[in-house]
Amino acid sequence: MRSAIQNLEESKIREVANAGMGRADVLAFWFGESDEATPEFIREAAIESLRKGETFYAHNLGLPELRQAISAYTSRLHPGVKADRIAVTSGGVNALMLAVQALVDAGNEVVAVTPVWPNLTAQPLIMGANLRxxxxxxxxxxxxxDLQKLLEAITPATKLLVVNAPNNPTGWTLTRAEQQAILDHCRRTGTWILADEVYERLYYEATPNACAPSFLDIASPDDRLVVAHSFSKSFLMTGWRLGWLVMPASLTQHMGKLIEFNTSCASVFTQRAAQVAMERTDEVTPRVVAHLKACRDTLVPRLQALDRVEVASAKGGMYAFFKLSGFGDSLEVAKRLVAEAGLGLAPGNAFAPQAQGWLRWCFASKDASRLEEGVARLERWLG
Structure with missing residues (x-):
């Protein structure tokens, strides 16, 4: 086996979840997903597709109708993005891995902004890259x-910059000025940007297009920019495993070849469901965002009221990321919370060494009382 695979760290989030899965007394907030099921009309579209017998292979790049629907959806939020720049993928994770496979050779230098979801730093390592x-x-x-620190780290030797904003786990979001400075700098160094923008609609500041600042707003169609998206968060479709990439049109055909040798294609019935979700997004996403904002505003003030807890209200995403003072290893603390308090959170050191002592709480809960009970359990445990 390749040493790059042998040396991969197992997910600390999964390690905590595995310790508590199957226990009915545990309030689980460790994974980044809502506990609300996919809207019925989206599920019905998949069922109807199956009834029609649509159980065969599809185009590598996705159904033309879905790619066109994604184009229309994206072009509502950002300057026009044509369908020839879009590839449908078998999940947002798959989208990100495909992008890294397409752009990174063994020995290339990759810079990643952290703390970040661990898959984003593992993927370059799988390819044998040197990660900074x-x-x-x-x-x-x-x-x-620290913008200057980031720009200094990106040199002509840097093949790829990986950035996730709005960020999982911190909720940090790039400003337009920061995006422009990063894009201008990467143009000079010849560095590709892989922007994970799956949380762009889960943004709680007022903006004209109801989403976070995106590199697509300022980039040219032929810039060295690949943007990854997912149906999981904004459409409540985590288990469907469907995502998409936006890239320069010159890259799309090659991405199709790469998809062929990974998954061949996404399933047709899931794509039919996604197409309906895209076309009826106004029936789903605004309600999801409003509900998540209410969840955030329920959880964060209660955490702020606790002794030994340091937390700020995130502008985007679906997480409260908080520091718990007086404790050591985040992984051990998270395991203790499961065992001793029946509370399932993700450990901060899963996302970066610098986040040791922090914990991530996914607040995407359809029942606010679960959040309140979770804080009560944390408070009792701290006492």
Whole structure:
């Protein structure tokens, strides 16, 4: 087996979840998904597709109708993105891995902004890349970017920059000025940008297009930019495993070849469901965002009221990322919370060494009382 695979760290989030799965007394907030089922009309579209017998292979790049629907959806939010720049993938994770496979050779230098979902740093390592992490800076429970430090880390030797904003786990979001500075700098160094923007609609600040700032707003169609998206978060479709990539049109055909040798294609019936979700997005996403904002505003003030807890209200995403003072290893703390308090959270050191002592709480809960009970359990445990 390749040493790059042998040396991969197992997911610390999964390690905590495995310790508590199957226990009815545990309130689980460890994974990044809502506990609300996919809307019925989306499920019905998949069922109807199956009834029609649509159980065969599809085009590598996705159904033309879905790619066109994604094009229309994306072009509502950002300057026009044509369907020839879009590839449908078997999940957002698959989208990100495909992008890394397409752009990174063994020995290439990759820079990643952390703390970040561990898959984003594992994927370059799987390809044999040399990974450099540039950490956000924590202050008063919030995390911010040291822009100059990041720009200094990106040199002509840097093949790829990986950035996730709105960020999992911190909720940090790039400003338009920061995006422009990063894009301009990467143009000079010839560096590709892989932007994980799956949380762009889960943004709680007022904006004209109801989403977070995107590199697509300022980039040219032929810029060295690949943007990854997913149906999981904004459409409540985590288990469907469907995502998409936006890239320069010159890359699309090659991405189709790569999809062929990975998964061949996404299943047709899931794509039919996704097409309906895209076409009826106004019936889903605004309600999801409003509900998640209410969840955030339920959880964060209660955490802020606890002694030994430092947390700021995230502008985007679906997580409260908080520092628990007086404790050591985040993984051990998370395991203790499962065993002793029946509370399932993700350990901060799963996302970066700099996040040791932090915990991530996914607040995407259809029942706010679960969040309140979770805080009560944490408070009792701290006492």
């Amino acid at each position: 992490r540039v950490s956000l800076v924590p202050k008063d429970g919030a995390w911010a970017l």
